[in-house]
Amino acid sequence: MTQLHTPKASRNQETGRLSFMSPVSPPAIRFPGRGGAGGGTSQPVAGTFSIVSAPMKIAQRSLLITSAALLTVSGLAPSAFAAPKPSGSPTAAPPARMSQVGGARLGVPGTQVNLATGVPVLPKGLTARSWIVTDAESGDVLASHNAHWRLPPASTLKMLFADTVLPRFPRDQRHQVVPTDLAGIGAGSSMVGIKENETYTVHDLWLGVFLRSGNDAVHVLSAMNGGVPQTVKDMQAHADALQAGDTHVVSPDGYDAPRQYSSAYDLTLFARSGLQKKDFREYCSTVRAKFPGATTSKGKGKPTRETFEIQNTNRLLSGDTDTSVYPGIAGVKNGNTTNAGATFTGVAERGGKVLLVTVMNPEKHEHDEVYKETAQLFDWGFKAAGKVKPVGVLVRPLNATPSARPSGAPSANATGAPQGTANAGSEPVKGDTAQSGGSRGAGTALAIATGLLVLLGGAVFLVNRRWPLPDLMRRRQRP
Template sequence: MPAPIMQTVRRSLLVTSATLASLALTAPVSLAAPSPSPSGSPSATPPATMSTVGGVRLGQPGTQVALAGDAPVVPKGITARSWIVADAESGDVLAAHNAHWRLPPASTMKMLFADTVLPKFPKSTAHKVLPADLEGIGSGSSMVGIKENETYTVHDLWLGVFLRSGNDAVHVLSAMNGGVANTVAEMNEHAEELQALDTNVVSPDGYDASGQVSSAYDLTLIARSGLQKKDFREYCSTVSAKFPGETKKNKKGKRVRGSFEIQNTNRLLSGDYDISQYPGIAGVKNGNTTNAGATFTGVAERDGRVLLVTVMNPEKSDHNEVYKETAKLFDWGFAAAGKVTPVGELVAPKGTEQAGKAGANPSASATPGTSGEAGGGAAKAGDKPVAAGAVAEDGSRGMWTALAITGGVLVLLAAGAFLVNRRWPLPDLVRRRR
């Protein structure tokens, strides 16, 4: 059998399509069910008819799970309006609750923003912030502290997006990307390509806006796509970092620019007084607004299995409730994996079919997880992630967890047939916390 043939493709659309070819998902995919134009405040109950993308059961209201044998029951006390537990590599949905309910996403929408825009600019690119860059930021937005007429690297800006959920950083990057309107259009186009058909973007930062919705299913699809990008994995798993401050004159009259530390607001990653860091956690993104309530998508690894969990708007208002319910679902998912019959799947992007056809040509194949680094570039053999708790050269502290994964898509050429592995390996995400 010929050896696997791999080639890195740097352009973001090719990355999205070609690297996901390893999914080869087989369930039929339907279009999102039509629904009334969503208002700022969602209804208290899920619609009777929802999308069936990923499987018929995922379009049904209520909890969907197929227990078998000694599989544990879904944990009690989960009050979220919508949630999903899925295997990040195989795409199997282990359980879900109102998975396609279109709800305000809050800052989890920034995952789609990053998956769309991050590959466009090398992280070393510097940008001087103009007053116009910061226009239109919603009142009460979360901010990282960007100042007009100061220069920031793209790396700085993405740290602001992922760690502090800074809407100011999102608006600056959007300005670099041709403006907010152009960025929103590109995000909606990318969501459609991913088959995240419950999603409608109005504001790139996730700020409450009429008609801005997503779903637990879509957010999980988006996170899964983003995690194929090296820089996305790095930023979403960073616990703390140094961020440039404002240029000021010191006592000697010399203009100097200091920095300040920023912490990740993902409490399963950074911990809090009432919740511990979740073992094996590797990201992804949290959010909280008036209309959305608390939202969160997380990825974690245990014993070589990688799960994605999304939780949207818990009814219980306890402090850090969204993280507590996510942790319960992670615990259940790791215990139930292999003991439940999947109730659906995370579908492949629309481009996968074309990528599969192109794969018959060896020059069209690609290695997942190496492209999508900002500005292109592939991970080299022997590259090692920053150890947990270590401080990288740029001052950021990365929390890397081993995801026990293979190095790339296996492209097998046998009897003229193009075959791909159904699993979607996640490359070196984070090193397990000791």
């Protein structure tokens, strides 16, 4: 049996695993980007998440539509809170000024949560530089810590890669790997073990991306997509369309590169968008699979293709020596590099609630620490859901249809900042409301337009009031 390629440890090696480890999104918009060098048969697990209906309150709905009407008719562009551009290296402390996309409080350094009677306290001993707990369907941010801090993402950036490229090739399409497909892979990258001159299906390649975090699989798919530079441009355009303004893509695989950053908030947006896609859900929830190895020929016999087993590097999905499989877990993606530390975004369901948790770079360097802190935040989130007042919201894609808008979430303007003050627990962003001092005629026009939009928009929201995650595959836990 062909053994998996196991490179020597280096700064970009996916670490902390056992030795055997391995659309609602809008169409892409072309933006300038820069390129850079990178980072079977499935066994899907049966089961689906329930679709949770989170009704929007009448008062909130009216305020949201009123704000949208005022901005639309008046032509006043809300002022965006400009986040600082990525620097050359991560800092030891979060910047004082961060993006306010999704709510003003998300741009404030430190932990943001609305504790009140009946709301459980946050877990003690969390050491991650950044984390966020969100309701995957309503988009509510239940709690966060430096949510918009721009940090190296490691292989969690592969979620954006998959969300961008996965829809472009049918899963049964076959591709013969040529040497140029594997050019430019970073030293010490995590690999699934792709061989030159062998043929793989797109399905095989995505299993290599999700289960083994294979940078070789990423580069082959990038070659099919027109090359690494083109794929980087496509990813950046898709990130921009998702309003992921903290993200700057340099390598499609998340390999450490200067000026490559994302944030816990943006990684959660990528996961949420990807989970709208059936194949994405299947791959990120697959625990283990058979992967094609080398083709061998014995004597005059017919050549045969060996296979070997690969297992998901997500330890909350596959388990580890001191980490239990998390009940209700369904993915999504982990990463680990020298610059990024350990990073992870996970999705899990319990009691009809679907939560997304992203954790970046725990300062406590114990084995599987990123998974342990994620599990603690999941536990807190499931207890707090429905009790805690949100501190922000996950914005919808710029080109999303009304049916894709999260229930109870503020309507997002072009900058991603929530309009008005309907976002519970968040302060209004400067410039979000219409400015006073206009003429009486303009005020009358605004009032009329607002009334009409409230009536029309109310009818729309009665039907389109959630962003469901249909048939989300997960690993059900038996008692």
